Amino acid sequence: MSEAVIEPGGGRGVVHDFSRDKQAFGVPWGKAMMWIFLLSDTFIFSCFLVGYMSVRISTTDPWPVPSEVFALSFGGDPIPLILIAIMTFILITSSGTMAMAVNMGYRKDRKKTFWLMLATALLGASFVGMQVFEWTKLIVDEGVRPWGNPMGAAQFGSSFFMITGFHGMHVSAGVIYLLVIANRVRNGFYERRGGNYEIVEITGLYWHFVDLVWVFIFAFFYLW
Amino acid sequence: MASEEGQQHPLSIYFWIWGLLFVLSFFSYMVDYLNFQGGVRWALILVFMFLKAGFIIAIFMHMKWERLALKIAILGPPVAILVLIWLMSVEGFYIEDTRVDYYGESTFEPEPVHH
Numbered sequence A: 001m002s003e004a005v006i007e008p009g010g011g012r013g014v015v016h017d018f019s020r021d022k023q024a025f026g027v028p029w030g031k032a033m034m035w036i037f038l039l040s041d042t043f044i045f046s047c048f049l050v051g052y053m054s055v056r057i058s059t060t061d062p063w064p065v066p067s068e069v070f071a072l073s074f075g076g077d078p079i080p081l082i083l084i085a086i087m088t089f090i091l092i093t094s095s096g097t098m099a100m101a102v103n104m105g106y107r108k109d110r111k112k113t114f115w116l117m118l119a120t121a122l123l124g125a126s127f128v129g130m131q132v133f134e135w136t137k138l139i140v141d142e143g144v145r146p147w148g149n150p151m152g153a154a155q156f157g158s159s160f161f162m163i164t165g166f167h168g169m170h171v172s173a174g175v176i177y178l179l180v181i182a183n184r185v186r187n188g189f190y191e192r193r194g195g196n197y198e199i200v201e202i203t204g205l206y207w208h209f210v211d212l213v214w215v216f217i218f219a220f221f222y223l224w
Numbered sequence B: 001m002a003s004e005e006g007q008q009h010p011l012s013i014y015f016w017i018w019g020l021l022f023v024l025s026f027f028s029y030m031v032d033y034l035n036f037q038g039g040v041r042w043a044l045i046l047v048f049m050f051l052k053a054g055f056i057i058a059i060f061m062h063m064k065w066e067r068l069a070l071k072i073a074i075l076g077p078p079v080a081i082l083v084l085i086w087l088m089s090v091e092g093f094y095i096e097d098t099r100v101d102y103y104g105e106s107t108f109e110p111e112p113v114h115h
Helices: A010-018 A029-058 A082-106 A110-141 A155-186 A198-223 B011-033 B038-060 B068-075 B077-103
Strands: none
Touching (some): A029 A155, A029 A198, A029 B077, A082 A110, A082 B011, A082 B038, A110 A198, A155 A198, A198 B038, B011 B038, B068 B077
16 A cells, blocks of 8 residues: 545544554454543542542641551550451452463463462452451541541541442452453353453453552552 | 463462562551651551552553553543642642631540440
8 A cells, every 4th residue: 555545524523533453452442442431530639639638638626546546456565457457368369360360361270260360359359358358447436537536637538438449349349340351261251252262351450440549549548 | 571362470479469469568567567757657558559459450461561552541631630630739739828827726535436
């Protein structure tokens, strides 16, 4: 094709450009779309965290010390942040099993992929379970509300429930997503469609992102 | 480096990164446990956070092996968030100063936390 092609302009040009069937990223479209979704999600979580930063800077009341608020005692002295630390390790473990599942998917090892995805989902579910415990303790035992708490700045509660609630919702959605895809891996859905396990990697992207967001929440909300 | 069959890499690299993430998480927990304060605390928190985030994106999410076009398209836009952080922190400090000027220092008395 050496002859010059006349490209349409205006609105037709936009349609032409977006439908010209050129691969820009060299990845399947599902993966590109998952990345773009995760990019938009990055902005949502960033807005929450920046909002939290704003209210924490601008309040004149003392900010409750997360290290003490989230301490937990197993009979003896309270250990600072221990539940949060356990939750962090659980999420990292689940990220590891997910990475293994993606790898096994590309090796077309259906059985191992299924079990690893199931393990990931169960770890995710246990994370949500611990979060429920944490919320209950905070609301019932320590009187933290979105509009105030006995320890300090009123904005603590609203930031906490908003950020961890939205993250917990992502984990819950991820568990459902994982279970659906894992079941399809098990029952041979992808086997019948040419044995393409790209979907496992796409699911993995979402799951690793949930872990990634937790890294930032852990640093900025719990440790700062 | 991405092969035709998608992202296939030796298992050992995942185990390495997995272990590394555990160690880094342990370190960031230690920042709190050993009660570092002030600039050292913030620096350590940020270093461990960025290392963990970097390894998750690069290895677990395979960004290291993707084409540059995808790397730029996905990792470029979040840089704009730095501007938002800067603007909102300037704004936050201004609001705090205004509150102190007009309402005075906080008179909030925390109640002891019951466990």
